[in-house]
Amino acid sequence: MEKIRMGMIGGGRGAFIGAVHRIAAAIDQQIELVCGAFSSDPQRSKDSGADLGLSPDRCYGTYAEMMEKENALPADQRMQFVAIVTPNHVHFPAAKAALEAGFHVLCDKPATLNLQEAKELKPIIEKSGKLFGLTHTYTGYPMVKQARHLVANGHLGDIRKVVVEYPQGWLAEAIESEDQKQAAWRTDPSKSGAAGAMGDIGTHAENLAEVISGLHIDELAADLTAFVPGRRLDDDGNVLLRFEGGAKGVLHASQIAVGEENNLAIRVWGTKAGLEWHQNEPNSLYVKYNDRPTEIYRTGQGYLCEAAQAGTRTPPAHPEGYLEAFANLYLNFSNHIRAIEAGETPSEVAKDYPTIDDGIRGMAFIEAVVASSAKNAAWTKLDC
Amino acid sequence: MEKIRMGMIGGGRGAFIGAVHRIAAAIDQQIELVCGAFSSDPQRSKDSGADLGLSPDRCYGTYAEMMEKENALPADQRMQFVAIVTPNHVHFPAAKAALEAGFHVLCDKPATLNLQEAKELKPIIEKSGKLFGLTHTYTGYPMVKQARHLVANGHLGDIRKVVVEYPQGWLAEAIESEDQKQAAWRTDPSKSGAAGAMGDIGTHAENLAEVISGLHIDELAADLTAFVPGRRLDDDGNVLLRFEGGAKGVLHASQIAVGEENNLAIRVWGTKAGLEWHQNEPNSLYVKYNDRPTEIYRTGQGYLCEAAQAGTRTPPAHPEGYLEAFANLYLNFSNHIRAIEAGETPSEVAKDYPTIDDGIRGMAFIEAVVASSAKNAAWTKLDC
Amino acid sequence: MEKIRMGMIGGGRGAFIGAVHRIAAAIDQQIELVCGAFSSDPQRSKDSGADLGLSPDRCYGTYAEMMEKENALPADQRMQFVAIVTPNHVHFPAAKAALEAGFHVLCDKPATLNLQEAKELKPIIEKSGKLFGLTHTYTGYPMVKQARHLVANGHLGDIRKVVVEYPQGWLAEAIESEDQKQAAWRTDPSKSGAAGAMGDIGTHAENLAEVISGLHIDELAADLTAFVPGRRLDDDGNVLLRFEGGAKGVLHASQIAVGEENNLAIRVWGTKAGLEWHQNEPNSLYVKYNDRPTEIYRTGQGYLCEAAQAGTRTPPAHPEGYLEAFANLYLNFSNHIRAIEAGETPSEVAKDYPTIDDGIRGMAFIEAVVASSAKNAAWTKLDC
Amino acid sequence: MEKIRMGMIGGGRGAFIGAVHRIAAAIDQQIELVCGAFSSDPQRSKDSGADLGLSPDRCYGTYAEMMEKENALPADQRMQFVAIVTPNHVHFPAAKAALEAGFHVLCDKPATLNLQEAKELKPIIEKSGKLFGLTHTYTGYPMVKQARHLVANGHLGDIRKVVVEYPQGWLAEAIESEDQKQAAWRTDPSKSGAAGAMGDIGTHAENLAEVISGLHIDELAADLTAFVPGRRLDDDGNVLLRFEGGAKGVLHASQIAVGEENNLAIRVWGTKAGLEWHQNEPNSLYVKYNDRPTEIYRTGQGYLCEAAQAGTRTPPAHPEGYLEAFANLYLNFSNHIRAIEAGETPSEVAKDYPTIDDGIRGMAFIEAVVASSAKNAAWTKLDC
Known part of the structure; x- marks a missing residue:
């Protein structure tokens, strides 16, 4: 089977998330990295590409150059999709191009970078006839898919409450002033957008809550804080949620929660059962009842739904992690491309990755929390 | 050593919390139940007392009768303190009497029943020269005392964020209409007060947050809900918190969180470390750092603070539970009485139980969340 | 209801387990301590009794004196049962008396102290017509009763394997030479018997394994070690088990496992399901299957068996611990006495506590492990 | 950087472990699969290779053919190393070739397949001047490396006791008779060797115990069982261990432990501290003390040893799993090849993978447990 050819924008030497994307793309051996515009500095782009074993003529100084030169290549050589792994402000122009x-x-x-761009992007995607996927990694976990399945199938009854949280501790001090590159752009509004922690991790929490519950947030009341002196964007936020249909919820996220790693976690309660999932122990999903024992669903088991089983490469009990969840996005996305290019109908699993609709909701969430917080936590609707 | 003599108001046949109080009082064999007004029905009061081995002449039909007749007994026979274990609306008149x-x-x-009563009670206590303790059980756990100690000693640095939660599931259906006595009074405003879940368990969360963090909630924004059709009081609430001094927080509590038992839990993050404690695993306290391994403090260990060690009856590794935490309140309170009656200065440990000040703050919390929620989660100060 | 009157042998000032027994007896307010021979030193016995509020004339210097003088009291005043809480070598003569x-x-x-005594004791008990209970505390936990119930009801199918373990760390150094009283007698063969760790905690593991599995150990191969220089009794042991009927197993126990508290734990696997219980988290019982999610049974829930429910004093989610498990032994034992003395048939629950048969098996286990280890882990039958 | 070229023996369509090896090799994008003898059926080998995108002329029907034809290729095209992923009986002849x-x-x-082959293999390796690595996956986990480091650095003091276990449940029924390919060869002595569960997973436990403790097993006493009727090899085993230098231990492994996934776990206790690691929660390492709180070391943190840090691809708190542990073996092995071929001294990290010495010990372990069990658990030395 031929591999799908990928180009990359961003992700040069020293970047964190670019390397993660490349691993995720490599795991299933279905995708080949063939080119990149890894840096706006042409030499740095070539050096980065050389590290990755690419030939210099396919390491470009700009994404515009990449588009042009790749399109000049024969169809069976040119890249088929682009992974964009830059800071946020480059997402829109690069995706559009x-x-x-x-x-x-x-x-x-x-x-x-903002909601307006996201809204503009949607018709561009539709007009292009091309696929657009968004790497909300956490929804790539099999147990998140199982959680979504249980809710969708009515196992929890009507959803009443969602608590989602994402505490981290790594920005508890002003490391952005110590030349920590990851911290620097995330705390810079021109690169990160209107929100700090809320954009970086709050959107993951929002996406997880909406995906699992199957509900849209209608309005929210947010109290954002920049605890670290001199920081220009929020490093902490607490949000009351109201979902369409009457469910209520809480979302809190922080990057100053000292000692926390990446503790994204969610609990959802319905009229019949509740569920609980923690990213730090991603292979277990707890399902709870008032009248019988709590159940622990586990990755890879035969009793899981199809989408959950499709995202597992090993028999049960070989613990999976973040990279496999990430790889699931790449796997489904590349299978979607494969089906389309073969003129086949993609399977439900192949279409199972976040899209621009998730992206618009995420940007609307960011704008809403920032606007709400600016008005002292006034209730604010998501504009989408 | 002679036992301290206790009377009880409420807690007759069929009551839940009265039996818990009696166990808590019995564990350390320092307290003797000598009389009671267990029920407003004199015969039921006598029957309840008989179950407990009391003589009929010390089982009273009213607390007024109990006060009068006990005071008529010789000083070395009459009760020394009263435990009030009735529904909320009786607390004030009984305590006053x-x-x-x-x-x-x-x-x-x-x-x-409300904040006004709590505020009235304080000068009554002061005027009486008698002790007033409040059974916020959870602060009786040794690991809560250790958590309080770590914060007070600066181990966490300046506190920035507190997340406290109390999900339960037992009121997910309208069991108050099925003659479930515990549910019935808790959902009846005339007996429970202005709040349902927020009064019953939200106050525990509020108390735990303030005791451990050492901070007072300044203002809050609350979104309360009665999910169960026909219920007159909230069975769920989500609250944004702002503490004096700038810390932020979240409090959420629910009695419709299907499958949850009594999952009171708290996380506190300061500039130097974070901590985490769960009532369901009460003998472990997690202390977290950005630059070294998380530590698990355990009940009974020699490295704990004095207050934590004083509340443990067995060597480490004999798990303790709710009843021992409750007993710690009784033990300290009775030792305080003992010291006073012996004309001695009570130890710090003997004075370590919640007082009317906790009570006033709890009632102010209830009034604030109800008022805030009525104004669509408007920020509301605690009136105390 | 009148309380059952208890006397105590041992448990004077400074003892550990005597205080635990008194708490366990006190919790349910069904038992009253009326006398004691707390120490072989008459004055120390009186002082200990005074601490407990006993009158001096019921604090005896010897258990012989206690028997004589109590029997001289009117039937409605004299003690009804004796709790023996001395070091092991006193158990037999005191019980016999x-x-x-x-x-x-x-x-x-x-x-x-040894198997022969245990075997002698049985006919003495039978001849006396009196009850004899043995405080293997851990089988008092509700979730142990539930585990026993699941196995007995065939929920696990035929039992194939049992792994039971009890690591502790408190004797990792030679604290017996530092005047640590608890360590001193436990490491002294004249007081503890032929085994150290195997007698003190190995017997708990053996009892737990047999009670839950419903199987008797047929033969074993044991490798015992005294790791601490100069120690005369084993402080560690590893044992292969063969049960009657063909199940296999492992038992290991240690008092030199640094950092371990009291981690008694058991796993049992049958042809249909497996189960797992840990004393450090005593309110959860894990039941596992090959084809469906693991279940977590929890103390206090309505779906538990009668024996498990009978041992819980609070609604679910109020964590219980070691003292409540211990109290369950006292509660059932005292209810058994109550039934007998009332001429009634005791309930199944009232009879649910360990007896001399457990005691004989425990002593046979001790003798077998010591004999096996002396023969380089030769297979050795339990002599009972 | 050019990729290291890999060939594969075994791992054709339907195989489990071959796919895992390919993922492990792909993750870090340092290795390229260039050829294979995936099956002894030439067409099946070609079909399997085609699935993987290989050209038909590099898909061989036998490993002999692969050796010959690859050696006929130019040095910069031919494979540099072979991954052998067949059932056990093919390992020796394929490796030798x-x-x-x-x-x-x-x-x-x-x-x-047996100890003799392993012993023969060692001089063959030495004479060849080539590298030989063995995929004991579990020692690839960063926290296992950290555990090894803590013991080696004396953090635990002198090691006294090791408990290692590996319960699985997937062979609880006779699925080998239902055409389950994985089960079939594992329970067939001609393909699996003298042991069943002990060879398949017992050796993992043995290797883990020796690697972390830094101690060699001197002798053992084993009780093996085939619980499933008709099964020719053990599906369960319990083993007493004695290490060189006096430490003791227990090893138990099972494939009939219903409901267990892959619960490889180890505990090691020394004179100063103890440690605990579970494969099911591989990113946490518990280190325990008698006089201070237990510590939880976590994957990816800056306080870990070099070998542990080298095996992590993401910042802390992105959970890693089995595939990353496996990839660490490939990464180090390929870096070792790279260093050697560049004429450089390999780093300590590059040499950090299991070798033939681990293999000989594993085979000696298998022979010893089988021999011991045949003699009713007689103490048996490891012959190496």
Whole structure:
């Protein structure tokens, strides 16, 4: 089976998430990295590409150059999709350029720098006839898919309450002033957008809550804080949620929660059962009842739904992690491309990855929390 | 050593919390139940007392009768303190009567039916010269005392964020209409007060957050809901918190969280470390750092603070539970009485139990969440 | 209801387990401590009794004196049963004396100093017509009762394997030479018997394994070690088990497992399901299947068996611990006495506590492991 | 950087472990699969290779053909190492052929079909001047490396006791008779060797115990059982261990432990501290003390040893799993090849993978447990 050819924008030497994307793309051996515009500095782009074993003529100084030169290559050589792994402010122009040049796009989250860009992007995608995927990694976990399945199938009854949280501790001090590159752009509004922690991780929490519950947040009341002196964007936020249909919820996220790693976690309670999932122990899903024992669903088991089983490469009990969840996005996305290019109907599993609709909701969430917080936590609707 | 003599108001046949109080009082063999007004029905009061091995002449039909007749007994026979274990609306009049009759009072929480009563009670206590304790059980756990100690000693640095939660599931259906006595009074405003879940368990969360963090909630924004059709009081609430001094927080509590038992839990993050404690695993306290391994403090160990060690009856590794935490309140309270009656200075440990000040704050919390929620989660100060 | 009157042998000032017994007896307010021979030093016995509020004339210098003088009291005042909480070498003579004097006996474990004594004790008990209970505390936990119930009801199918373990760390150094009283007698063969760790905690593991699995150990191969230089009894042991009927197993126990508290744990696997229980998290019982999610049974829930429910004093989710498990032994034992003395048929629950048969098996286990280890782990049958 | 070229023996369509090896090799994008003898059926080998995108001329029907034809290729095209992923009986002849043909070998475990082969293999390796790695996956986990480091650095003091276990449940029924391919060869002595569960997973436990403790097992006493009727090899085993230098231990492994996934776990206790690690929660390492709180070391943190840090691809808190542990073996092995071929001194990390010495010990373990069990658990020395 031939591999799907991928190009990459961003992810040069020293970047964190670019390397993660490349691993995720490599795991299933279905995708080959063939080119990249890894850095806006042409030499740095070539050096980065050389590290990755690419030939210099396919390491470009700009994504515009990449689009042009790749399109000049024979169809069976040129890249088929672009992974965008830059800071947020580059997402929109790079995605637009790639789509308009005829390439599918798999973009890191949040979708764009602001809501307006995200809304503009949707018709561009539709017009292009190309695919657009968004790497909300956490929904790639099999147990998240199982959780979504249980809710969708009515196992929990009507959903009443959602608590989602994402505490981290790594920005508890002003490390952005110590030349920590990851911290620097995330705390810079021109690169990160209107929100800090809320954009970086709050959107993951929002996406997880909506995906699992199957409900849209209608309005929210947010109290954002920049605890670290001198920081320009929020590093902590607490949000009351009201979902369409009457469910209530809480979302809190923080990057100053000292000692926390990446403790994304969610609990959902319905009229019949509740569920609980923790990213730090991603292979277990707890399902709870008032009148019988709590159940622990586990990755890889035969009793899981199809989408959950499709995302597991080993028999049960070989613990999976973040990279496999990430790889599931790449796997489904590349299978979607494969089906389309073969003129086949993609399977439900192949279409199971976040799209621009998730992206618009994420950007609307960011704008809403920032607007709400600016008005002292006034209730604010999501504009989408 | 002679036992301290206790009377009880409420807690007759069929009551839940009265039996718990009696166990808590019995564990350390320092307290003797000598009389009671267990029920407003004199015969039921006598029957309840007979179950407990009391002589009929010390089982009273009213607390007023109890005060009068006990005071008529010789000093070395009459009760020394009263435990009030009735529904909330009886707390204030019973406590007032007992204090004015010269008895110490240990009262179930919340302190009173409303904030005004709590505020009135304080000068009554002061005037009486008697002790008033409030059974916020959870602060009786040794690991809560250790958590309080770590914060007070600066181990966590300056506190930035507190997340406290109390999900339960037992009121997910309208069991109050099925003659479930515990559910019935808790969902009846005339007996429970202005709040349902927020009064019953939200106050425990509020108390735990303030005790451990050492901070007072300044203002809050609350979104309360009665999910179960026909229920007159909230069975769920989500609250944004702002503490004096700038810390932020979240409090959520629910009685419709299907499958949850009694999952009171708290996380506190400061500039130097974070901590985490769960009532369902009460003998472990997690202390977290950005630059070294998480530590698990355990009940009974020699490295704990004095208050934590004083509340443990066995060597480490004999798991303790709710009843021992409750007993710690009784033990300290009775030792306080003992010291006072012996004309001695009570130890710090003997004074370590919740008082009317906790009670006033709890009632102010209830009034604030109800008022805030009525104004669509408007920020509301605690009136105390 | 009148309380059952208890006397105590041992448990004077400074003892550990005596205080635990008194708490366990006090919790349910069904038992009253009326006398004691707390120490072989008469003055120390009186002082200890005074601490407990006993009158000096019921604090005896010897258990012989206690038997005699109590029997001289009117029937409605004299003690009804004796709790024996001394080091092991006193168990047999004290129990014999009490039984022959007409008192029921509740004895700490292991039953006696050696197997011969245990075997002698059985006909003495039978002849006396009195009850004899043994405080293997851990089988008092509700979730142990539920585990026993699941196995007995065939929920696990035929049992194939049992792994039971009890690591502790408190004897990792030679603290017996530092005047640590608990360590001193436990490491002294004249007081502890032929085994150290195997007698003190190995017997708990053996008892737990047999009670839950419903199987008797047929033969074993044991490798015992005294790791601490100069120690005369084993402080560690590893044992292969073969049960009657063909199940296999492992038992390991240690008092030199640094950092371990009291981690008694058991796993049992049958042809249909497996189960797992940990004393450090005593309110959860894990039941596992090959084809469906693991279940977590929890203390206090309505779906538990009668024996498990009978041992819980609070609604679910109020964590219980070691003292409540211990109290369950006292509660059932005292209810058994109550039934007998009322001429009633005791309930199944009232009879649910360990007896001399458990004691004989425990002593046979001790003798077998010591004999096996002396023969380089030769297979050795339990002599009972 | 050019990729290291890999060939594969075994791992055709339907195989489990071959796919895992390919993922492990792909993750870090340092290795390229260039050829294979995936099946002894030439067409099946070609079909399997086609699935993987290989050209038909590099898909061979036998490993002999592969050696010959690859050696006929130019040096910069031919494979540099062979991964052997067949059932056990093919390991030795395939490894011998590859080494003698001048290729490095990375071989699945156990090393060979029996001890004699393993001992023969060692001089073959030495004579070839090529590398031989063995995929004991579990020692690839960062926290296992950290555990090894803590013991080696004296953090635990002198090691006294090791408990290692590996319960699985998937062979609880006779699925080998239902055409389950994985079960079939594992329960067939001609393909699996003298042991069943002990060879398949017992060796993993043995290797883990020796690697972490830094101690060699001197002698053992084993009780093996085939619980499933008709099964020819053990599906369960319990083993007493004695290590050189006096430490003791227990090893138990099972494939009939219903409901268990892959619960490899180890505890090691020394004179100063103890440690605990569970494969099911592989990113946490518990380190325990008698006089201070237990510590939880976590994957990816900056306080870990070099070998542990080298095996992590993401910042802390992105959970890693089995595939990353496996990839660490491939990464280090390929870096070792890279260093050697560049004439450089390999780093300590590059040499950090299991070798033939682990393989010989594993085979000696298998022979010893089988021999011991045949003699009713007689103490048996490891012959190496």
